[in-house]
Amino acid sequence: MADRIRILEASLAAKIAAGEVVDRPASVVKELIENSIDAGAKSIAVFIVEGGKRMIRVVDDGVGMSRSDAQAAFQRHATSKVSCEEDLERIETLGFRGEALASISAVSRVRLRTKECGALTGVSVIVEGGGEARLDDDGVPEGASVEVKDIFYNLPARLKFLRSADSEYGRVLDVFKKAALINPGISFSLMHGSSSSRGIYVVSGTLAERVAGLFPEYKATDFTEARSPVVNGLIASHEVSFSTTKCLYVYVNKRPVKDRSINSAILDGYGTILDRGRYPFAVLNITIAPEDVDVNIHPAKTEVRFKSQRYVYDAVKAAVRRALGMEVGAVSQAWQTRPVDLRPVNPVVYYSEGKADQQKNFYANEPVAVYGAEPRLFQGDVADTADAGFSTDVKTPELA
Ligand SMILES: Nc1ncnc2c1ncn2[C@@H]1O[C@H](COP(=O)(O)OP(=O)(O)O)[C@@H](O)[C@H]1O
Ligand SMILES: [Mg+2]
Structure with missing residues (x-):
């Protein structure tokens, strides 16, 4: 009988492996936020279009990456967080498997823009569907911005199982809340636009x-x-x-x-x-x-x-x-016995959410407001969010 076993083509193997890490937009958001936290960011801004099915962008002001690291980051098992077996015994970072960027870029179109702290120029790296990384000089602020478009465009079997934009947004919001709640040293913002709803959260403080x-x-x-x-x-x-x-x-x-x-x-x-x-x-x-x-x-x-x-x-x-x-x-x-300090930082919280039909100038009429906006950091400044085409109701929290 002829041999029946063969080694899978690299691109197919990559898609299979990616499925374990990325099963929907929310898992991409989770991995990107984790990377920003591991990079020491003080501010993390998340932009979502159509529940993340069309676009996800996570922008941070962390340590950023050098040109060669930015290219290497997309390879499977590429990580700066673990280097020997002993490291696995005591993991202090959220990431350590070196799989997220490889997996995400195997099943979507990714653009990373980053500048390392202190570097003169930044770099942009584009990887689509696990293909070759394309690099270019880019004048970006220190930190990193990762934009993920058209998730599962090359994996129809997975695409089929995604739910409505609002349902996917619900899962993204859950991931966002989980991260924003527990990192008191970091300001977080989330902006979502879909044809039926919009949402904005800007969160910092205790x-x-x-x-x-x-x-x-x-x-x-x-x-x-x-x-x-x-x-x-x-x-x-x-x-x-x-x-x-x-x-x-x-x-x-x-x-x-x-x-x-x-x-x-x-x-x-x-x-x-x-x-x-x-x-x-x-x-x-x-x-x-x-x-x-x-x-x-x-x-x-x-x-x-x-x-x-x-x-x-x-x-x-x-x-x-x-x-x-x-x-x-x-x-x-x-x-x-010992009380633990909950570390109050920047005590400001803004919150706003509404339906698209109440906010006519938002996404439904102006999709480019989200798409075309340059990656920028929203350090709790409401004026910035308004500039990007979002109007905000500001509410000061009752908590002292
Ligand atoms: N936002 C970021 N800022 C700085 N470096 C990053 C960022 N995201 C990813 N990296 C770098 O890319 C590497 C690969 O990321 P990833 O694929 O998520 O694997 P892991 O987080 O498990 O190391 C990270 O180890 C880190 O060095
Ligand atoms: Mg990671």
Whole structure:
């Protein structure tokens, strides 16, 4: 019988691998925001057109890349974050697999524009559908801007499964909220335009101010702080509850994670004051030595494994009970003593959102307002957002 096994062509293999990292616009946004955070950005601006199906752009003021790094970044397993096996044992960055830019550029049209801190000129790199990188000099500010157009244009099987622009935007917004909530040193903005809706968020300041900006439907008095050396954040009173876990914002060393055991620790912390089948609102970051947690479980990096699951469970449950003013019970006192500083930075929050039909001059009539705008940083300045064709209602948060 003839041999049936053959090695896949490189471009096909790349598309298959890309599928593990990029399954919809929201996963592109997640990877790009993670890169900006890892690059030490103080300000991250996200632009989205048609839920990200048409265009995603993430602009940061981080360290940027040299010409050769900007070209290398698109190769698979190209990373500046891990260099030896020991590094894998203690990962302190959000990225480490060197897959995101390679995967994204295998299934879309990408343009990276970047200038390294202190460099004279910047560079732009264009990669389409995993093809050759095309480089050019580019006069850009320090930092990086990554623009991703026409996701899955060369992968019809995936394209077919994308939902409506507003539904994809919902997932992008979730990714954005997760990042914006937990990084108090970074200002975030998000602008979305589709033919049926638009949205703008500009968020900075303390965790409380970020919650107020991202969830204006809740009152400051609904929240109480959870503070311990291991677990800190904000939790809402049991009166704010949901039928799903969608408002459990759980992080390990500021990485958003999905973990059933932590979710049950939160629920068990509330105990019987929460109605059966209801889930609370919580933003909780667990700070743990990088060598005590394995984040390399899945390409999406949202699953983790702890050396001591029990310790984490107890710490979370105790922190929740303490924040709610309940007895903590017979658990170690270690995480109950030292208060953790939530680091207030630039206390400003702007928030605005509305339907396109109420804002006639927006996207529906002027799609170029988003597309044609030069990548710029929005450091909490509303005037900038107005210039780009967005009108904004400014609301100061009630939280002190
Ligand atoms: N916004 C950015 N600013 C500076 N460098 C970046 C940025 N995005 C990507 N890079 C560089 O490109 C490399 C590859 O990125 P990526 O494919 O996401 O892999 P990883 O984040 O796992 O290293 C990163 O290691 C980093 O050196
Ligand atoms: Mg990355």
